Amino acid sequence: MKTTIEKLFSFEGKVIIITGAAGAIGSAAGHLFASLGANVVISDLNEEGARKVAAGITQETGREALGIKTNATVESDLETLVQTTINKFGKISGLINNVGWGAATPIWGSDTDKMVKSYLLNTVGAYNLTKLCMPYLEKEANASVVFSGSMVGVSPSPEFIEYSTAKAGLMNMVRSMAVVSGPKVRFNTVLIGSVDNGDSTLAAGYTPEMLKALSDMFVMKRRGVPVEIAYGMMFLMSDAAQWITGIDLRIDGGGTYKSKMPGKD
Amino acid sequence: MKFMNFENYFDLTGKVAIVTGGGNGIGKACCLMLAKAGASVSVTDLKFEDAKQVADEILQAGGKAIALPCNVTKDEDLVAVVDRTVKEFGGIHILVNNAGGGGGGRENPRQFGVDKFAWVFQLNVFSAWRLSQLCAPHMKTGGYGSIINITSMSSVNKSPNMSAYASSKAAMNHMTANLAMDYGVDNIRVNAVGPGATKTAALASVLTPEIEEKMLAHTPIKRLGEADDIAGAVLYFASPISGWVSGQVIFVNGGGVQTLD
Numbered sequence: 146m147k148t149t150i151e152k153l154f155s156f157e158g159k160v161i162i163i164t165g166a167a168g169a170i171g172s173a174a175g176h177l178f179a180s181l182g183a184n185v186v187i188s189d190l191n192e193e194g195a196r197k198v199a200a201g202i203t204q205e206t207g208r209e210a211l212g213i214k215t216n217a218t219v220e221s222d223l224e225t226l227v228q229t230t231i232n233k234f235g236k237i238s239g240l241i242n243n244v245g246w247g248a249a250t251p252i253w254g255s256d257t258d259k260m261v262k263s264y265l266l267n268t269v270g271a272y273n274l275t276k277l278c279m280p281y282l283e284k285e286a287n288a289s290v291v292f293s294g295s296m297v298g299v300s301p302s303p304e305f306i307e308y309s310t311a312k313a314g315l316m317n318m319v320r321s322m323a324v325v326s327g328p329k330v331r332f333n334t335v336l337i338g339s340v341d342n343g344d345s346t347l348a349a350g351y352t353p354e355m356l357k358a359l360s361d362m363f364v365m366k367r368r369g370v371p372v373e374i375a376y377g378m379m380f381l382m383s384d385a386a387q388w389i390t391g392i393d394l395r396i397d398g399g400g401t402y403k404s405k406m407p408g409k410d
Numbered sequence: 411m412k413f414m415n416f417e418n419y420f421d422l423t424g425k426v427a428i429v430t431g432g433g434n435g436i437g438k439a440c441c442l443m444l445a446k447a448g449a450s451v452s453v454t455d456l457k458f459e460d461a462k463q464v465a466d467e468i469l470q471a472g473g474k475a476i477a478l479p480c481n482v483t484k485d486e487d488l489v490a491v492v493d494r495t496v497k498e499f500g501g502i503h504i505l506v507n508n509a510g511g512g513g514g515g516r517e518n519p520r521q522f523g524v525d526k527f528a529w530v531f532q533l534n535v536f537s538a539w540r541l542s543q544l545c546a547p548h549m550k551t552g553g554y555g556s557i558i559n560i561t562s563m564s565s566v567n568k569s570p571n572m573s574a575y576a577s578s579k580a581a582m583n584h585m586t587a588n589l590a591m592d593y594g595v596d597n598i599r600v601n602a603v604g605p606g607a608t609k610t611a612a613l614a615s616v617l618t619p620e621i622e623e624k625m626l627a628h629t630p631i632k633r634l635g636e637a638d639d640i641a642g643a644v645l646y647f648a649s650p651i652s653g654w655v656s657g658q659v660i661f662v663n664g665g666g667v668q669t670l671d
Binding site for chain 1: 419420443446447590591594595597599606629630631632633635636639642643645646651652653654655656657658660661662663664665666
């Protein structure tokens with residue numbers, strides 16, 4: 146009886162571009178989709194990292210994977226990414242706009258330059274790449290684009306003022322894309338809680354003690370692991386999700402909770 | 411890279427599921443999907459004959475299932491379903507609160523009383539809360555728990571003549587978020603799936619070609635839902651791959667809004 150389910154979640158013959166894919170979540174997605182039959186394009190600003198992840202995927206799955214350097218804020222880099230993918234694999238069936246980053250900033254410590262840079266990286270880059278991919282996506286069956294959203298984009302996040310406002314913008318952009326692009330291409334967001342992605346989290350200003358305290362705040366009493374986000378992306382891209390577009394799927398350990406009656410929880 | 415093997419992503423072998431309203435439509439599709447993933451399924455329905463047909467279909471395909479009669483508004487029925495399931499399969503890991511009713515644009519507030527309103531809540535909300543309460547201890551003992559509430563687009567839409575049904579489904583959404591908090595400590599996840607207009611016998615009773623055309627005009631993916639579209643989302647929430655997802659409501663609705671008016 147299992148074959149029907151394997152078919153629903155098979156990515157055999159699909160070509161999927163993943164940005165920010167040298168990092169923890171992006172590379173987990175790369176491994177996952179390749180293990181389900183896809184050819185994946187591992188795009189990252191970190192060229193060595195991208196090549197390494199792609200080589201690891203090929204070694205592990207036997208699937209051809211491409212590692213390529215992309216600065217998501219440079220349009221010519223995005224064009225190269227799309228063209229190289231087409232030259233190599235001939236099509237684009239899925240896109241994961243995963244790249245993004247934000248630093249902790251005091252709420253009144255930002256400025257135009259920091260704000261614009263965050264918007265260019267976290268929002269505009271995804272818009273530009275998606276636009277370039279659309280002509281190819283529209284030719285493929287059950288084509289789909291998944292965006293990495295963040296819980297900071299839906300809740301007040303004064304600690305991450307540049308990042309959170311850019312992510313909020315991104316998520317509304319996805320909904321707009323979704324309502325006009327069906328039935329050819331589906332657009333969804335995974336809304337990511339705090340995931341253990343190693344160095345990136347530490348670079349954003351967290352200490353191990355802070356991370357322990359953060360884990361305890363979640364309903365599931367832990368931070369997520371990267372592949373749990375990749376599983377959500379996989380579900381949204383699969384044939385099981387063919388009637389799903391324009392949604393935000395929260396993968397956040399049930400969220401965090403603080404009692405409104407301090408001391409009584 | 412720590413992965414489960416693909417066989418494990420959706421592998422529910424050894425898991426036991428209860429599906430209410432499992433005899434037809436979305437509930438039936440959920441039963442078949444969970445059984446395909448290897449779960450033993452208690453197919454429960456007000457109409458025992460329908461439940462039995464679904465259970466037989468699963469058995470014939472090599473799966474495990476029992477059929478049980480269940481009126482979810484009767485506490486003794488809910489208790490019996492849990493007892494029989496545990497007796498038969500040794501535990502409970504997955505609960506799909508799918509049984510429900512009301513709505514259909516038939517709730518003119520000038521023409522029904524508070525008793526009918528209370529009945530709709532009894533059917534759609536209290537039953538799901540009570541069955542979750544009955545199943546949770548078994549999920550805790552079994553070390554795996556996923557409760558999936560079938561809500562509705564009406565929980566967020568504004569429509570005429572839907573005040574009882576729509577508000578009961580809105581209550582279900584919020585109950586989902588709250589129970590996720592309560593049962594999270596026992597590693598039980600609580601999520602909801604909100605179907606848009608899905609092609610079932612229940613929808614056929616109110617659908618006209620004109621209404622369908624209007625619905626599709628507001629739906630990016632230009633078709634109405636199939637029961638399997640909903641069952642796919644239920645499978646995601648039932649499976650180990652959604653282990654860090656709780657308290658969520660996802661709408662499976664072709665990206666759009668389908669209303670009867």
